Amino acid sequence: MKLHFLMPHMVLLIIIIHELFCIHISAETLVSSPQFSPITPLSSSMPRQVEEENHQKDYSHKKVLLVLVIIAIALSVLILSILCLWIYHIKHPSKSKRKNVLNSDAEKGNPPAQFLSKFSSIELVGLKKGCIPIIDYKKIEKSTNNFQENNILGIGGFGCVYKAHFDENFDVAVKKLHCHTQNALREFENEVDLLSKVQHPNIISLLGCSNDGDMKFIVYELMENGSLEAQLHGPSRGSGLTWHARLKIALDTARALEYLHEHCYPSVIHRDMKSSNILLDENFNAKLSDFGLAIIDGSQKKKNIKLSGTLGYVAPEYLLDGKLSDKSDVYAYGVVLLELLLGRKPVEKLSAAQCQSLVTWAMPQLTDRSKLQNIVDPVIKNSMDLKHLYQVAAVAVLCVQPEPSYRPLITDVLHSLIPLVPVELGGTLRV
Template identity: 60%
Template sequence: MSILCLLPPMWACCFSLLSPVILASPESTVSTISGSLLLVRKTPISQFSAEMEAQSPGITVVRVVHQQDLNKRILISLIVSSSLLGAILLFLLIFWIYKQKSLRNSNKQKDVGEGLSLSPIMDRINNIRLAGKKGSVPVIEYQLLEAATNNFRESNVLGEGGRGRVYKAYFSDKFLAAVKKLDGGGSDAEREFENEVKWLTKIRHQNIVSLLGYCNHGETRLLVYEIMQNGSLENQLHGPTQGSALSWDLRMKVAIDVARALEYLHDHCNPPVVHRDIKSSNILLDSSFNAKLSDFGLAVTAGGQDKNVKLSGTLGYVAPEYLLEGKLTDKSDVYAFGVVLLELLIGKRPLEKMSPSQCQSLVTWAMPQLTDRTKLPNIVDPVIKDTMDLKHLYQVAAVAVLCIQPEPSYRPLITDVLHSLIPLVPVELGGSLRVT
């Protein structure tokens, strides 16, 4: 509302405040003057003057003083009301300036976000995604990422990993993304960042998360991914909801989605790729619970032979031959997949802390019970217990047992795992099971 629109009501208000003072005092003056005129008509001037002079000497002076006092009162009232009006106008002016400034700042932030969606950077991202080009990911300016994440505000945090935090970024009302901010330096961090960019610029698959861009800003490195609304599998299983959003069918869908991603890496990439860090926190879920594999910082190429590489990964998921001997093959990923399958089945973490100095391995604890059909139903996650066909439960348990075999040669290929699980998943969720 414009301040000028408020002026007429304010003047009216001030006039209403002053009118009693202005109107009341002149009324007594008029009555006094009227009375005097009546006396003038009835009494000769000389007699009137003599009587008044005799009875009340100086009455004329008193009248003058009364008129001056009235003028002073009116003047004071005008000064007070003008001061009050000025103060109100000043307050409204300051308030209006503040509102305009806030509105400009708000529009500026909105324009930055919306401008990014129309910028050449976003055009490049969209063109690359539509064309399916490999080997090309745009560099995004740090200031744009800072604006999109609201200066990396705490309320925008989606998750936190060993290398840094992941923030929700608003590029426009219709375009959101996830920004992973990797803090700190070091050769390992730099190598993992470059590795991530290298692999995700080459890889395009429906079950592997898409890299939309990246940024190098001093010691800070940032990766921009597609948004995954349901977060990580780890948070779904072990977070506040404790797996309640994941039915048996959805868990099996997640399993075949991850298996499809691994099959692509092992069998369709040239050369083959070993992910080396398969775990529930690196499996992300979109709004429809489609699973996508993320975090390729540790990924390496692999041939048909064992490959000795520096030991990296997460305890609980690392295959025995890699942990003890440093031997890494595609079967190492199969072992980690088997551990994830156990998480989906049992609802427990790979390592459960028993005491401050002792942890229990899920694989070690579950293995004897997975092969016993009388005990198996009792170790299933209570959230999904008695919700599946027992034949399907036994088959999934058998696949998990094969994947976590200590000897790599006894483990199946990921392709065999995938074809074993597809018949257990309904058609509408990506499997071949027709539910009647």
């Protein structure tokens, strides 16, 4: 504990002791002062005078004892108060400390060490704002084999993501952005800025960036198993994801969101939480990606934020009223949880002119245990503990509540899932 934290309490204690001793000295003065001593004109009154003096001494001793008791009580109260404040200080760190954690990440702002060492063989143009490696465009072009189609990993709103081979045993992912519009440029700058400040095991690592006129490039660590969307809704139809693997993905994603909502100051709202932005490495560890639309919580009040997101994941209060909060991310997370449980897309076409959301279709059946087993993804239907299925379904139902205040905090979701995930996968369940 720092000295300045104790100083006000020490001063208070000194003042109390000083005042109590002043009171004691005043009492002694009143008792012993000649002008207050009794007048004894006759010698016969001497024994009485001695008796009174003894009485006054006893009274003085009692006053001293009383002062000492009061000092002891005051000291005990003060020590107890300091102890309580210290415990509170430990359990509830100040905002400035939380901010320092984020700022220290921002100051580091470097790719993880295991990737930095591999950049030694790559020509770097420089460091953006002193921290982000700028990779020569020609190296980017060569590593993707001139952006050949067979190297495409995915396609986004403003461009494609390519697999790039920089060196032996060093493959990365390169996002190529066509920044012809202000929105595209803003998303590029926003993603680079945010990812340079946040570092978490369940958030994608930024390795560098590059540019060639209107073309911008962001280099990330390569996630060998692609996106959760491709795993669930691609050719394999989720066959590579067991029940426990799906719960681990849900747990990893919840940890990423908790970091953004609770451990960053100011907190970060992802705003584009969906299965295609959850990437899986070779061991199916999940990492949250694509921070182009992410915003700092509270900034939406200062300027006009354009309504953005993906149909099926956007929370109703944001879609209808433009109200955005961390509970908007929780809603989208609930939709992803339903995808993991049911193996269905967030929006499915019923006809050329009609679509149905997964939430609308599933809600009546999620709360009915007799129906729930019939809508679970057939891949995992016979490999789960039914009690655990009901618990996960209950969490999903809470996350997609229409009223934001009824949705749980992502921290509560995280603590609900940890006991359902095996220890070797990051939970506390012993199988």
